[in-house]
Amino acid sequence: MMTYHVENAKTFIENNCHKKITVTDVAEAIHIDDRYLYNLFVRIENATPKQYIDSQKILSAKRLLSYTRLPITEVAHAAGFDDVCMFSKFFKKRTGVSPTEYRRKH
Numbered sequence: 001m002m003t004y005h006v007e008n009a010k011t012f013i014e015n016n017c018h019k020k021i022t023v024t025d026v027a028e029a030i031h032i033d034d035r036y037l038y039n040l041f042v043r044i045e046n047a048t049p050k051q052y053i054d055s056q057k058i059l060s061a062k063r064l065l066s067y068t069r070l071p072i073t074e075v076a077h078a079a080g081f082d083d084v085c086m087f088s089k090f091f092k093k094r095t096g097v098s099p100t101e102y103r104r105k106h
Helices: 002-016 023-029 034-045 049-067 072-078 084-095 099-105
Strands: none
Touching: 002 023, 002 034, 002 049, 023 034, 023 049, 034 049, 049 072, 049 084, 049 099, 072 084, 072 099, 084 099
């Protein structure tokens, strides 16, 4: 049952990472307590739900930067960010390079 909740949470995150979503949003969507979701995630995935959300946003952004010519602003929106500067900081903090540098290298 525990892995069922985590798999449902991961599916929800993967299907909604283009939006602004929180751990509470995920927990509500799968009808469990957010603290319980957090504990399950840590136990099963060795990561917090927030870390998983962030990793999915980065993965999505990397794909768009690598395989499309969308402007960085549109990539930011597709990753659930209204502010391209916040997206750029988020991306660089997690990848070590700016979105523009990442695109140039890939």
